[in-house]
Amino acid sequence: MKHRFKFVILLVLIFQGVVQAQERLIEKGNEEFESYSFSPAIDIYKRVLDKGYVSADLLKKLANSYYYNADYKEAAETYKHLVTDYSDDVSVEDYFKYAQSLKSLGDYDSSTQVMNKFIQLTKSDGRASAFNEDRDFMAEIEENSGRYNLGPFEYNSPYSDFAPSFYKEGLIFSSDRDTGNFARYRHTWNAKDFLDLYEVNADSSSIDHVKKLDENINTRYHESTSVVTKDGQTMYFTRNNSVKRKTVKDDKGIVRLKILRAVLTDEGVWGEVEELPFNSDSYSVANPALSPDEKILYFASDMPGTLGGSDLFMVTINEDRSFGTPENLGSNINTEARETFPFVTTEEILYFSSDGHPGLGGLDVFATNIKRKDFSGKVLNVGKPVNSNTDDFTFIFDEELRTGYVASNREEGMGYDDIYSFTETRPLVFDCLQKVNGTVRDKISNEVLIGATIKVIDDNNEELLSTTTDSDGNYTLELDCNKGNFVRALMEGYVPFEEYIGVSDGKPKIIDFYLERENITAGFGDDLSKLLQLSTIYFDFDKYNIRKDSEVEIEKVIAAMEKYPSLKLKVNAHTDSRGTEAYNLWLSDKRAESTVNYMIKEGISKDRLTSEGFGESELLNDCSDGVKCSAAQHDINRRSEFIIVE
Template identity: 40%
Template sequence: MKKVLQYILISVLVFGNIPSASAQFGKQKKADALYNSFSFVKAIDVYKEMLANNYNADYAKRRLADCYSMLRDPENAAVYYADVVKQEKVDPEYYLNYAMALRALKKYDESKIWISKYKETGVIDSRVQKIMEDENFITNIYQIKQQYFSKTVPFNSELSDFGATEKNNVITFASSRDKGVGIKRTYSWNSQPFLELFQLTRNGDSFSEPEKLKGDVNTRFHEGQVSFSKDGKTLYFTRNNFTDHKKGKDAQGTSNLKIYRATLDKDNKWTNIKELPFNNANYSVGHPSLSADGKTLYFASDMPGGFGKSDIYKVSVDGESFGTPVNLGNKVNTEGNELFPFVHSDGNLFFSSDGLLGLGQLDIFTTILDEEGNIQEIINLGMPVNSSMDDFSFFLNDSGETGFIASNREGGMGDDDIYGFDRVPLFSIKGTVTDAINKMPIQDAKIVIKDKDGNQIADLVTDAKGKYSINVDRETTYTLEASHPKYMAEPSKIGDTRNSKGKTFVIVDFELDPVQDVDVLAGVNIENIYFDFDKYNIRYDASVELNKVADLMLITYPTMAIEIASHTDSRGSFKYNEALSVRRANSTHDYLISRGVDPKRIKKYEGFGEYNLVNDCKDGADCSEAAHQLNRRSIFKVLKMQ
């Protein structure tokens, strides 16, 4: 009887749990379906039920962390990520996700711990590299001279508002406020009403009540970020895949974003809606921004072949025709999200990114262009434009004095809020340093800037084109000095920033006279010598250059002394490359000795490995063989002539 009772008890315990386990399995299936359909708010409730019942708890925690991350809620995401990263055999991506959530909470030191753990897994990620390389970023970003001054606007709602642009005192923006709709339809991602486009009129500091755009732009689904043509008669806008009153989906049932174009009719209604030809049902294309000349359209997309989750692209526009989209490359795009491009009338591009070095989640960046319009540098706009939360949809008026951003930072009225700003452009002193004889630019010339009392406030060097630029205060004077070891100093010059209203810079150029016979090698046009990958033998083209050096030392300047410095590209370990560069220095030295040069006149011959790259071809960079070749070199320095 005792055994029978035990069997009955075990049977009750085991089989009694079957309905409960089945129910929990059903909950997980439901939660996953909600998650996969981007219904994150509803999915959270179901995953929390699983966690309360201790059913597949580790999995539930991972999904809860991901849900809150997708909802841009780092505070709640961090709570679950903190448990997830302790799980066994967890995907290393969670280390990075946790680190980014901590950055959004301004816990920068703690964030670095998990970034380091992510890097230790062996993953190659430019986002991590940027954070690890710039330890002083947070300190520096707080010290950036303030150029933007934020202010609230009176037309935010308790829901999501963003994407404000202004043309002819009319402000257009996207909002979930859904006023005037009898039956409110909500978006499953965040349980808010679908976005629609609104307009209002500005009159000084007063604003009219927002009204929906007239015409055929707004539908039952999302409409978002817009851009107008210069004449204001063509509108590019973002919308879910919805054409001819039919909702389009990809193979997974997702209605991705597309860009559409509308024209303004005589009744001031937006009609003639057409989708752009490079849209695709299988990925999103959105956030259009049209250049001032109407010939280039910038946009964001997660189309295949990009660098990360979402990249910035551009496409040529010729009337009704469009070219092939071009990715802006890895100076702009990262493994993360690059979104909301905005091209100003002066050609500068602004965009949001969570992959470039920022204060937290999405930050707003701008590009620095050279004279040919090529992107040279990316700059974080700093505070108050950026915060530790999402900052996006940057807009700046043509005069560069006012604009809008959107953010979900603390202190707002709703979810995403629109903020206005006034901009006081920084003033810069810039110029070019050239050789007085041949008028060629002088690289690495030192520029020293002193205030009106003679105190040094800054020093910098010129770039490869002999150019320099530095931001300074307005309405004062500065003294500038230019120098270079191979040139005679020129008398100091005055940089006057007084009466600078309406201006953004003053030019101060220098011409320096060369010191005689300082750079003999440059005078006879001797180039660096180069090596094949993983080799240190002297190639034929290198022997030609080395013969020139030997002839100079043996015939023309019999007392000349030199140094040799040899280098490698970034491929291979640091230790291996150091050894390889030493072998290259030795072979360069030995070749000159074989030509009859006295060893005592080669004062040094050293290898520097990959520490002095001449370009951005670091580990993990996508570089051509020609670019890597530039780093595999021996260079010469003249120490004395007699």
């Protein structure tokens, strides 16, 4: 009995020792996990599981480690274990990552079931709202698919190659090939070598040759995701937070990422490497991209104000090379998950990668139109084959050539990540656009106004875009037909006029503007018909009633008298020489009187009008009695005048 008691005590002590060892091992695994060292964390958690110890917390961290390392098969199996055996401890984020992992494996039915559970638990999450909208996202993705011819990138290696950026006639890209680092310099996130920046085909000396950038750019830690200004003089790139070649960790032991700026020296090497002022030791700033005018820098960060794992931000680059305050691009683009790797085309289309917007699995490439810095437009998945059920990212595109590059970790690749070239065969159709065109004219003379400005103003009275009329007084605009806007016409010397266009079905619309002059320069004795450039006021042969085509011209005179209440006119009527002199005098008098009566009928006070007929007494050419003239020559003499008398 005594020996049995000692044996039991020994078993208890051994068990306690095993438990303590497992706890220390888990504690070490948690330290690796919290410091983003997912590869060693996976090794440790698997050792603990193999020894029969399991918990909800361990499964969560192991599944997340697989997820962040893009091992979606192991992630899905581990999340399934968690959901099946520890359902009370499963968070909404666990369900979301589980659904994403299943989608990456092509199991869309199971992914939808898990996503529905996610939606039940979080109604306010933007990802749930997007998934729950009355939109068939898979159908949209399918509609956007087939627009790219995907091809190889001949400079891939058996290692990790990604983050292409346009540079001179070639590319700069990131790779962990030939880093020259020993295993102790491997990155513990995925146990791969640290990344450096390389260039290829940038100039004649490097054609068909991959060349590592100089040591001012590359260190023994991570350098990746770059963008170079069009003049080739300034480069923005991402690097691990380090000082004097030593990494700097935050209070959680995490080495963050920062964006740096370098300038090309006269010797042709990159120098003056400096940190951007909004970097921080406590959060990451990475993946720079430039606007077409290079006045705005876009980037990804998890800085305060971030909605999810990482968000897209923008910051103004001032003329003195300083920076404004970073701004979040908002919840239409950013989700509670990851948005990263921005790229902006010359036509201001923002491409980025996300696992928060509905996609095919893993990170997918999405696009949205950000013209006029409007970030509220529809976000579209660019479809297959650019996107797959694995991670697809670092998309860049030359809109003039319709060619570009994208990186992916899909299985058929040569290395862990590979770059693919592509050609776009059909453009992506973005938000509903409504074509609006028309002509701007002088309201009184009907003369076209060349160089008039047409502005589009939103409901907050902010100008969205503007254009000017051409040599024919015409303009053309494209508006977002999902929003209401004011279209305003302006011209120096004229009163502005605008028309509101509400939400529409996108059908083309014609809006002609007739602007009123602020002032008409005229004096006593001037002929208003010349000032207003009136067309001939015709009467039927041998009649004096106002014809319909003449009413239009007289209405212009009426408009002027309504605008200027003190204006008084004398209407003079003239005939050609055909007919007797007495008859022409009588006919012209009746036509002048008829014109005045028409204007009085239309509301002009009769004390502002007088009339007189001059017959053929004031001919403008030599077509008098007995002189043979053409009909066109006689027409010159048949005229009406509106003489200013006050």
